Amino acid sequence: MPRHNTTNNGVVALVVPGIGNSGPGHWQTLWEERHHGWPRVQQRDWDRPVCAEWLRGLDAAMARLSAPPVLIAHSMGCLLVAHWAKRTSLPVRAAFLVAVPDPAGPMFPPAAQGFQPVPSEKLRFPSLVVASSNDPFGSVAYAQRCAADWGSDFVEVGAVGHINADSGLGDWPAGLAVFDGFLKSL
Numbered sequence: 001m002p003r004h005n006t007t008n009n010g011v012v013a014l015v016v017p018g019i020g021n022s023g024p025g026h027w028q029t030l031w032e033e034r035h036h037g038w039p040r041v042q043q044r045d046w047d048r049p050v051c052a053e054w055l056r057g058l059d060a061a062m063a064r065l066s067a068p069p070v071l072i073a074h075s076m077g078c079l080l081v082a083h084w085a086k087r088t089s090l091p092v093r094a095a096f097l098v099a100v101p102d103p104a105g106p107m108f109p110p111a112a113q114g115f116q117p118v119p120s121e122k123l124r125f126p127s128l129v130v131a132s133s134n135d136p137f138g139s140v141a142y143a144q145r146c147a148a149d150w151g152s153d154f155v156e157v158g159a160v161g162h163i164n165a166d167s168g169l170g171d172w173p174a175g176l177a178v179f180d181g182f183l184k185s186l
Helices: 027-034 051-063 076-087 140-150 173-185
Strands: 013-016 070-074 094-098 127-131 153-156
Touching (some): 013 051, 013 076, 027 070, 076 140, 094 173, 127 140, 127 173
């Protein structure tokens, strides 16, 4: 039976974590706790991501939703969304894509398999790529290139590392304001 997975303004949302599953101090987890109806994609192995497996996890999460969602992706989850969008026609309301990692970069996890090449096709739904000016996993230039390829809007939010728990953002109120603005633009 589909769950009602709505934000405060009635938008269905789905949390799409990256490697490590966005632990307890990560803004995705804190936002999910704040919005009890938001489900999270579940993966068999969060530490050794295999794109084909993760695609199945996203498919399973989508099958449980009550309406087309806003995907809230972080890091490797952004690459997953790009690969998934290329191979499915399931409806999506929009995607909020935070801290896109560069698979050709020196910090990309060697355990990750199948995420290259990153799709360059335009996403068929509205999207926003959010980047940090000092993200060790992907440069602003790389995030801008992904945004251009995917037909996404782009915002750079300052020097906040990988925009994760290690960045000390807590529930990332500035990011929530960007997200709320994005929702209002839909």
